[in-house]
Structure formats: C-alpha cells, structure tokens
Amino acid sequence: MTGAATSMTPKVYGWCPGALRPMMSGDGLVVRIRAPLGRLSVEQAQAVAELSERYGNGILDVSARANLQLRGVTVDQHPALITALQDLGLVDNDAAIEARRNVLVAPFWSAGDETHILTQRLNSGLLQATDLTLPGKFGFAVDTGPAPVLRDTAADIRIERNGNGFVLVADGAETSQSVTLDSAADEALILARWFLAQGGAPNGHGRMRPLIARRGPPPAHGAPLAAPAPQQHLIQTATGRLIGLEFGQITATDFATLASYGPLRLTPWRMLLVETTDNIVPLPSLILDATDPRLQVSACTGAPGCLQALSSTRALARDLAPYVPPGSKLHVSGCTKGCAHPGASPLTLTATAPDTYHLIQGGTAADQPAQKNLSADQLRTSPDILTKGC
Ligand code: SF4
Structure with a gap:
C-alpha cells in the first residue's frame, strides 16, 4: 500500500472546508460548494461539470452534509475557479459568511x-x-x-x-x-x-x-419531537427522481448528462434528486436499482486520495457489499474520523494500518472494536467475520 498515512491519530482541523477555504487532499484541493437551498439549475450544474474538468480532476463528490465537492484542484487554479463559481452564484464573497451559512435543507x-x-x-x-x-x-x-x-x-x-x-x-x-x-x-x-x-x-x-x-436541554425545550420519516430509497418523488451515487461520487461527464434531465438537488444520502419524471438511462457513476448492494455501504475517500488515510477503503467496501445483511449497513473508514458516516453504523471497519482494519459493531469509526487487526484479504475470504457476535 502506498500513499497511506502511518499515524493512528487523525489530524482534527475543527473546521469544514469550503470553496474559499479549501482543504488539501491526496489528489489536490477539495473545493466544497454550499449551493443555496441545495439546488443547482441545469445551467449551474452543467457549468460546474465543465469547471470540474477544466480546473479539477473531473470528479465530484456529494458530501454527507449535501455539499458538492470539486476534487483535484491545484493551488494555482483555485482563484480562477472561485471567480467562475461566484459568477454562477454558488460561492459567497467572504469566507466568514461561507462558514456561517452552514444550512442543510431537506431536498423535497x-x-x-x-x-x-x-x-x-x-x-x-x-x-x-x-x-x-x-x-x-x-x-x-x-x-x-x-x-x-x-x-x-x-x-x-x-x-x-x-x-x-x-x-x-x-x-x-x-x-x-x-x-x-x-x-x-x-x-x-x-x-x-x-x-x-x-x-x-x-x-x-x-x-x-x-x-x-x-x-441537559435548553430551558425553552419541552415540546415533543415528531417521529422521523423512514429511510429514503431510490424512488420517484413528487419533487423528482432520487438517484444513487457509488460512495457519493460522480464524474463531471455523468453530472452534466444528469443535469440534461433537469435541475439537481443535493442530498446527504449519497443521492442526487433530479427534477424530472423521465426515465434516466444508466450511466457509469449512477446506481438506479434500489436493490444494488452498494447502497448498503459507505466509504470515505481513503488512501491515496486522503492524506490522513491509513489504508484504502472503497475497493474493500465494494467487495464486501454483497455480504452486508439485508437492512444493515457497512461503513469503511480510512481513519477514526469517520468522515463518510460520522454517526454509529451497524458495522464499521476502521483502517489502522495499510490493508488492516478494526471491526466495530454498532458504533462509530472511533469506538471500541469487537475485533482488531483484520486484514483486507481475511475479510474478503471470510466476509462472515463482519456479523459474527452481532
Ligand atoms: S475518515 Fe477518511 S476521508 Fe476522513 S480523514 Fe479519515 S481517511 Fe480521510
């Protein structure tokens, strides 16, 4: 394994990257757009796809907070990219405002x-x-x-x-x-x-x-909470069609093609909502089948794309996806930060060294493991390790 970090303690930045304050990753700057109301018009989406090709590496992420990330941007190209994004109305003029305007909107x-x-x-x-x-x-x-x-x-x-x-x-x-x-x-x-x-x-x-x-709760709290809605699926909603993205990632080419169907809304579920009632033709980045096992796994960028990753994540998550029990979820994390799924997951594999993972059952990537130092080969050969003792 090359490109993996060696320390088990991830660096805690304490801030989220934005467009004006991007974070350096293993494949260049990550430029995160907080699209107003979580929506891009057809013109905005197609322009962002073109900017991703011109200034980045042609890969876009939808983050766990429904932000859109352009990856692989170089430091030299960043100012020109920001000017273009500001012209599109997608980036604030001031980093302090961008940081404060951290509002997630239900996409419907x-x-x-x-x-x-x-x-x-x-x-x-x-x-x-x-x-x-x-x-x-x-x-x-x-x-x-x-x-x-x-x-x-x-x-x-x-x-x-x-x-x-x-x-x-x-x-x-x-x-x-x-x-x-x-x-x-x-x-x-x-x-x-x-x-x-x-x-x-x-x-x-x-x-x-x-x-x-x-x-304890703030003094004015005393009213009951409403029951949450069931988990979202790949369905046609009144607002549009929910489309899955493997690990929340999509190529700029597929993003532009998807936008030809209608405006795009960002969700925190590794899905895009396309404002259309048309049937969407299969594209390499898209998951259109609600039974696709990849919908049961999440994985962060991992090595080599993240400088803090102790191992790769996505290849293992893809290989283990068919073995995740129905209704369960597997999160594979490149370190204890757990960026792809900050909360508890039924099953989590946290990298501790190249091709080595701890297994956590019913916890976060930083919680106490049920099993330690499982190799990627071991997990691929005996995926039932995941659920033993559950
Ligand atoms: S969880 Fe993954 S993406 Fe986040 S810092 Fe760790 S290795 Fe990087």
Whole structure:
C-alpha cells in the first residue's frame, strides 16, 4: 500500500472546508460548494461539470452534509475557479459568511413552501449575524416536510415540523422548542447564542450534542419531537427522481448528462434528486436499482486520495457489499474520523494500518472494536467475520 498515512491519530482541523477555504487532499484541493437551498439549475450544474474538468480532476463528490465537492484542484487554479463559481452564484464573497451559512435543507421543498421560506430567512439571519462566531463544523438543518428526513445527518440546530406547527431542536435533546413560521429563524440564532453562552465552544471548538449531554436541554425545550420519516430509497418523488451515487461520487461527464434531465438537488444520502419524471438511462457513476448492494455501504475517500488515510477503503467496501445483511449497513473508514458516516453504523471497519482494519459493531469509526487487526484479504475470504457476535 502506498500513499497511506502511518499515524493512528487523525489530524482534527475543527473546521469544514469550503470553496474559499479549501482543504488539501491526496489528489489536490477539495473545493466544497454550499449551493443555496441545495439546488443547482441545469445551467449551474452543467457549468460546474465543465469547471470540474477544466480546473479539477473531473470528479465530484456529494458530501454527507449535501455539499458538492470539486476534487483535484491545484493551488494555482483555485482563484480562477472561485471567480467562475461566484459568477454562477454558488460561492459567497467572504469566507466568514461561507462558514456561517452552514444550512442543510431537506431536498423535497417546493418554491414558496415553508421549508423554502425558513431556509431563506435563516440564511439571511446568518448573513447579518456578523457577531456570531460559531465553531467551523456547527450547522443548521431545515427539515420541515411532513416528517423529519434529516435526523441521521449531523446538524446542531434543527427546524422541524411537529403536527401543524414548527419546533426547534438542539441536537441531542429529546424534547424541542415550539416556534412559529415567523419566529423560527430568529429563535434558531438565539439558540446558537445560548450554545456559545453555555460554554459550548471552548477555544472555538465544540458541538451542540456534547453540550446537551453535559447540561441537559435548553430551558425553552419541552415540546415533543415528531417521529422521523423512514429511510429514503431510490424512488420517484413528487419533487423528482432520487438517484444513487457509488460512495457519493460522480464524474463531471455523468453530472452534466444528469443535469440534461433537469435541475439537481443535493442530498446527504449519497443521492442526487433530479427534477424530472423521465426515465434516466444508466450511466457509469449512477446506481438506479434500489436493490444494488452498494447502497448498503459507505466509504470515505481513503488512501491515496486522503492524506490522513491509513489504508484504502472503497475497493474493500465494494467487495464486501454483497455480504452486508439485508437492512444493515457497512461503513469503511480510512481513519477514526469517520468522515463518510460520522454517526454509529451497524458495522464499521476502521483502517489502522495499510490493508488492516478494526471491526466495530454498532458504533462509530472511533469506538471500541469487537475485533482488531483484520486484514483486507481475511475479510474478503471470510466476509462472515463482519456479523459474527452481532
Ligand atoms: S475518515 Fe477518511 S476521508 Fe476522513 S480523514 Fe479519515 S481517511 Fe480521510
């Protein structure tokens, strides 16, 4: 194995890469776009595909927070790429605004509906909140469809629907705060300030969930939480067709072809939502069959694409996918950071050295392993190792 890191302790940056503040990876800069409302028009999507070919390596990722990443950008080409993305209305003019505008939107909104209105109000509030310095990974979710669909996605403050009204949820709390359409965005910012006032971000780092675990829910929390929606599948929805991407990655060529069907919406589920009712022809990057075993696995970039990876990830995940039991999930992580699936997964393989993995059952990539130092060959030869003792 070449290109793999050698330390088991991953470097913690404490901030998320953006377009203006890209992160260096093994294949060049990763330029992350936070598309407004998580949507790209046909023209924007086709232009991004062309920019990915011109300035990057022609590979795009959809991240676990529904952001779009151009990979393989060189330092020299970065300024020209940013200018082009700003011309498309996809990148802010200021890195501080870009960092604050960390809002995940449930992808099934319609123009003028409550999700659309609340997202615009929250974005506008964050734009104006120049005094609000939140930790780099701190984020919001607007998830106000009939039932929450983003509960499994990291977000520190959520706006959800509960019955006929709206609630604010501090991540980790088992109750919520009743709000209205008019008050929700302002109350979300008040809750963010409460998080800071309670010492949620000592030294500028921290998340809501550990704060709630330490000190309990915020005082205004007392309303019940709504039951979440079932997991999303590759189906035709009222908004468009959900299309799977192997490991959340797509070539620029396929991205442009997909956009010829209609505007694209980004989701946190390794899926794109295409605003069309047409049948989509198979393309190499796409998963169109809801029974495809690759939908049961997630894997980060791994080696050699990530400088912190202790081993490769995706080839092993692809080979083990057919052996993941129905209804279960396997996460293969190149180190303990677990970027591809930050939460707990039924099965996780965390690389500890080249072609060597710990197996964690029902935990995160950093949790205590059930079995240590399994080789890739061992796992491929005896994939039943994964579920022994479950
Ligand atoms: S989890 Fe994967 S992508 Fe994230 S830092 Fe570790 S090796 Fe890199």
